[in-house]
Amino acid sequence: MKNRPGITKWERPSHIDDYPVGPSFDAGHLITTNAAWRTFRPVIDLAKCTGCYRCYLVCPDGVIFKKEDKVDIDLDFCKGCGVCSYECRVDAIEMIKESGK
Amino acid sequence: MVEDKRFISGDDAVAFGARLARPHVISAYPITPQTVVVERLSEMVEDGSLKAEFMHVESEHSAISAAMGVSVTGARVFTATSSQGLLYMAEGLFYSAGGRFPIVMMNANRSLALPWSIYGDQSDSLSQLNSGWIQVYVEDAQEVLDMIIQAYRVAEDPSVLTPFMVNLDGFLLTHTYEPVSIPDQAMVDAFLPPFSTHNKISFEKPLNIGFSTTPQDNLEYKYQQHKAMLDSVEVIQKVDAEFAERFGRRYGGLVEEYFCNDAEVVLVTLGSVTGTARVVVDRMRETGRRVGLLKIRYMRPFPVNEVNRVCETVKRVGIIDRDISFGYEGTVFTNVNSALSRLNNPPETVNFICGLGGRDIPKEDLEGMFLQLLDGSGSGKLERVQFIGMRVSINDR
Numbered sequence: 001m002k003n004r005p006g007i008t009k010w011e012r013p014s015h016i017d018d019y020p021v022g023p024s025f026d027a028g029h030l031i032t033t034n035a036a037w038r039t040f041r042p043v044i045d046l047a048k049c050t051g052c053y054r055c056y057l058v059c060p061d062g063v064i065f066k067k068e069d070k071v072d073i074d075l076d077f078c079k080g081c082g083v084c085s086y087e088c089r090v091d092a093i094e095m096i097k098e099s100g101k
Numbered sequence: 102m103v104e105d106k107r108f109i110s111g112d113d114a115v116a117f118g119a120r121l122a123r124p125h126v127i128s129a130y131p132i133t134p135q136t137v138v139v140e141r142l143s144e145m146v147e148d149g150s151l152k153a154e155f156m157h158v159e160s161e162h163s164a165i166s167a168a169m170g171v172s173v174t175g176a177r178v179f180t181a182t183s184s185q186g187l188l189y190m191a192e193g194l195f196y197s198a199g200g201r202f203p204i205v206m207m208n209a210n211r212s213l214a215l216p217w218s219i220y221g222d223q224s225d226s227l228s229q230l231n232s233g234w235i236q237v238y239v240e241d242a243q244e245v246l247d248m249i250i251q252a253y254r255v256a257e258d259p260s261v262l263t264p265f266m267v268n269l270d271g272f273l274l275t276h277t278y279e280p281v282s283i284p285d286q287a288m289v290d291a292f293l294p295p296f297s298t299h300n301k302i303s304f305e306k307p308l309n310i311g312f313s314t315t316p317q318d319n320l321e322y323k324y325q326q327h328k329a330m331l332d333s334v335e336v337i338q339k340v341d342a343e344f345a346e347r348f349g350r351r352y353g354g355l356v357e358e359y360f361c362n363d364a365e366v367v368l369v370t371l372g373s374v375t376g377t378a379r380v381v382v383d384r385m386r387e388t389g390r391r392v393g394l395l396k397i398r399y400m401r402p403f404p405v406n407e408v409n410r411v412c413e414t415v416k417r418v419g420i421i422d423r424d425i426s427f428g429y430e431g432t433v434f435t436n437v438n439s440a441l442s443r444l445n446n447p448p449e450t451v452n453f454i455c456g457l458g459g460r461d462i463p464k465e466d467l468e469g470m471f472l473q474l475l476d477g478s479g480s481g482k483l484e485r486v487q488f489i490g491m492r493v494s495i496n497d498r
Contacts, residue, residue, distance in 0.1 A: 012198065013321070016321060016325060016328070017325060019202055019318070019321055019322065019325060020300075021262060021300050021312065021325070022199065022200050022201030022262070022300060022311075022322070022325070023199065023311055023312045023322055024173070024200070024201075024300060024308050024310045024311060024312070025308065025309055025312070025315075026306070026307070026308060026309070027307035028307070028309075038193055044259070056235065064175075086274045
């Protein structure tokens with residue numbers, strides 16, 4: 001399972017008083033995905049993946065999660081840094097150029 | 102009830118005021134340029150007269166960071182600093198104001214390096230006017246004790262939630278002794294209830310504290326801060342009036358006027374020089390000179406209406422600055438002129454820069470300023486920015 005809360009629909013404030021007092025709000029509240037600047041996408045070869053979870057440990061954004069015995073990547077938040085691919089000992093993660101959007 | 106009156110320093114007065122406010126935590130860097138304020142507080146924690154956690158942190162940057170951490174849990178926090186220490190906090194000043202954490206801090210106004218100097222002026226806090234902190238400047242030790250207590254009431258008001266810096270002149274107030282009335286704890290408790298806020302983190306209510314914004318929302322958060330500072334004006338006046346009712350000492354809110362009613366000229370002061378200027382006004386009034394004194398207490402929020410009400414009927418206004426924005430003028434002067442520019446016929450203004458790095462501002466100099474303001478320059482205008490008390494010639498050789 002993705003280790004994050006779901007995206008909450010957020011109505012844009014129409015009055016200054018609709019904002020929280022100062023930039024603090026209930027924890028576990030996501031209003032947007034955040035991966036738009038990714039240019040290379042990590043793709044896992046599940047046949048090669050041994051489920052060692054090294055990628056899960058090193059991912060700087062915490063977007064890799066356990067799925068059955070292997071791993072999966074939350075592409076709504078992955079920035080495409082490639083650390084997982086670089087660190088994978090069995091070369092199971094390939095960085096593929098995103099097709100132009 | 103017998104009044105508890107003691108002969109103490111301004112630093113002691115701050116510590117007494119802080120203890121009466123019952124902070125849960127004191128976070129402070131205990132070494133130079135720190136004053137003995139935190140030493141006194143640590144003694145109070147040690148002897149059990151102050152039930153607080155004392156955090157000896159490794160720098161002023163950490164002191165203000167720890168204070169923010171305390172504040173987000175809904176606890177009351179106090180810290181103190183001075184000069185270089187305040188500047189080392191600078192990042193945290195803006196951060197804590199943006200976070201809307203009602204921290205109260207005492208700042209001993211002292212000169213900034215270089216040249217290195219441990220003596221007093223107001224360059225330190227005036228350089229941080231844009232940080233989003235409320236700034237009050239006091240005239241004596243009694244006022245500083247009273248303002249520490251009032252500071253929490255103002256800062257923690259739900260419509261304000263803004264950190265509060267209480268400034269007192271280094272050496273002139275921090276290290277000199279005078280009789281100070283210590284308010285009764287029960288009376289302070291009645292005036293200052295425990296801090297209560299919805300904006301706090303707990304196990305029951307986890308928060309995402311201090312998040313970032315995109316350009317879509319940043320302006321709105323900054324406007325919130327601006328509005329809270331503007332709204333604090335009313336709270337400051339209300340708290341000042343209630344304090345007077347309960348404790349018998351009224352400070353006048355944003356400013357205090359001294360013989361301004363029929364004044365021909367007015368001198369604007371900040372901090373302890375006001376005391377000397379009062380003596381000069383008294384003397385000059387005896388000989389029929391119509392001089393007045395406007396003590397600015399709050400630099401943020403700035404007393405625009407008060408300055409204009411006092412100055413719109415006077416001929417000339419002198420503004421003392423114990424600081425300088427190099428290549429331009431004193432910061433108080435800039436702020437006063439900005440307020441006066443809203444008048445149809447603003448009076449002539451003169452900036453007297455003096456008292457830098459601990460240099461005295463003697464009565465004779467203050468009298469000289471008043472005489473210049475009274476007499477004018479004859480045909481033209483007075484020199485706009487003047488350095489008073491310069492000991493060498495600064496004319497071209």
